[in-house]
Amino acid sequence: MCGATAGGLSLDGVDVAKEAVVQGQVVRDGEPVPNAYVRLLDRSGEFTAEVPTSATGHFRFFAGDGEWTLRTLAPRADTVDQKVKAAVGSVAEVTIAI
Amino acid sequence: MRKGSTMSRDTTLVSAQWVEDHLDDPKVVLVEVDEDTAAYDKGHIKGAIKLDWTTDLQDQVRRDFVSKSQFEALLSSRGVANDDTVVLYGGNNNWFAAYAYWYFKLYGHQDVKLLDGGRKKWELDSRELTDELPQREPTTYTAGEQDTSIRAFRDEVVQAIGVKNLVDVRSPDEYAGRLMAPAHLPQEQAQRAGHIPTAANVPWSKAANDDGTFKSDEELKQLYSEAGVDWSKDTIAYCRIGERSSHTWFVFHELLDQPNVKNYDGSWTEYGSLVGVPVVLGDERGEADA
Numbered sequence: 001m002c003g004a005t006a007g008g009l010s011l012d013g014v015d016v017a018k019e020a021v022v023q024g025q026v027v028r029d030g031e032p033v034p035n036a037y038v039r040l041l042d043r044s045g046e047f048t049a050e051v052p053t054s055a056t057g058h059f060r061f062f063a064g065d066g067e068w069t070l071r072t073l074a075p076r077a078d079t080v081d082q083k084v085k086a087a088v089g090s091v092a093e094v095t096i097a098i
Numbered sequence: 099m100r101k102g103s104t105m106s107r108d109t110t111l112v113s114a115q116w117v118e119d120h121l122d123d124p125k126v127v128l129v130e131v132d133e134d135t136a137a138y139d140k141g142h143i144k145g146a147i148k149l150d151w152t153t154d155l156q157d158q159v160r161r162d163f164v165s166k167s168q169f170e171a172l173l174s175s176r177g178v179a180n181d182d183t184v185v186l187y188g189g190n191n192n193w194f195a196a197y198a199y200w201y202f203k204l205y206g207h208q209d210v211k212l213l214d215g216g217r218k219k220w221e222l223d224s225r226e227l228t229d230e231l232p233q234r235e236p237t238t239y240t241a242g243e244q245d246t247s248i249r250a251f252r253d254e255v256v257q258a259i260g261v262k263n264l265v266d267v268r269s270p271d272e273y274a275g276r277l278m279a280p281a282h283l284p285q286e287q288a289q290r291a292g293h294i295p296t297a298a299n300v301p302w303s304k305a306a307n308d309d310g311t312f313k314s315d316e317e318l319k320q321l322y323s324e325a326g327v328d329w330s331k332d333t334i335a336y337c338r339i340g341e342r343s344s345h346t347w348f349v350f351h352e353l354l355d356q357p358n359v360k361n362y363d364g365s366w367t368e369y370g371s372l373v374g375v376p377v378v379l380g381d382e383r384g385e386a387d388a
Contacts, residue, residue, distance in 0.1 A: 020281075035224075037189075039308075040282060042269065042271065042281075046301055046303070047191075048269065048281050048282060049190070049281070049282040050189065050218075052140075052189060052218075061282050063281045063282065064277075064281045071308070073222060073308060075221065075222050075223070076224070
């Protein structure tokens with residue numbers, strides 16, 4: 001569970017032991033989507049934060065222990081919701097296909 | 099006028115299409131303000147300048163806003179004139195853009211608007227971004243004295259308990275005291291968790307649709323009415339550091355045309371550190387004499 005999987009976003013400079021990292025990539029037909037928006041919703045569905053994806057379609061959140069929902073919006077795509085579990089000291093890697 | 103819209107909405111919000119139609123209008127100044135202060139550098143709407151809420155809009159020594167003269171120097175150097183139409187936009191449902199909007203109003207700028215939906219709506223529409231930096235000639239900007247009719251300070255917040263509408267726009271977990279600060283964001287914290295007695299809890303993001311645009315006036319009225327807001331009373335909105343509550347201030351004051359609405363920028367990081375003030379824990383609003 002610890003450490004980024006192959007192709008994942010580099011964790012250089014991130015103190016993984018102290019963070020509940022949720023990160024990943026938004027893809028469309030296997031290709032990265034650089035202009036998507038990923039939103040972090042708490043267990044009650046409440047908005048916590050939102051980030052645009054990077055040039056390589058990547059995103060990262062520093063969440064907390066528990067279950068979260070990632071809501072992804074992108075041009076010419078339906079909204080995609082994906083659940084993820086986060087825990088301090090680990091990195092949850094998520095690929096979101098739109 | 100669009101069906102169901104009010105004059106307020108038409109004067110304080112502009113659509114992405116309106117912005118696209120005014121990209122080359124020299125009297126329209128686009129200003130990007132983001133929580134992620136690096137977002138602008140990745141790409142922004144053509145001609146937009148950037149304001150950094152952490153360095154440009156906050157005094158770097160005291161906990162306060164920049165002074166009138168500092169604000170004048172800032173806008174003068176960025177090439178904003180008093181008679182320019184300032185259109186603010188940003189990410190996160192215009193969270194920090196709404197904060198900047200309130201800030202421009204605080205210092206008396208006349209013509210300020212928000213791009214409805216902000217940067218996200220613009221991108222979801224597949225509209226163009228650029229990394230070209232705009233060149234604007236410096237101006238001589240004159241700010242007004244702070245308009246404290248829209249800014250609440252701690253003593254009036256304490257006096258408002260049980261008297262005015264207090265609207266706590268943080269997440270339910272922060273309101274109840276289960277969480278000191280939302281995940282992912284800088285963790286500025288108060289000494290104590292909880293909320294101000296009698297405050298209603300309506301998370302700020304409930305005022306926006308998924309694409310970042312504001313909900314309709316009817317939906318907004320219903321949202322706050324159901325949370326117990328009394329429209330005949332004055333209102334003070336607060337959150338943790340005063341930025342999410344600017345978004346709600348915008349809804350009450352600029353969209354719903356409520357006359358006496360203040361943003362408490364000290365918010366929970368100040369209130370929750372005061373000695374001797376009442377605090378409520380849990381999901382209930384609590385009583386005025388708590």
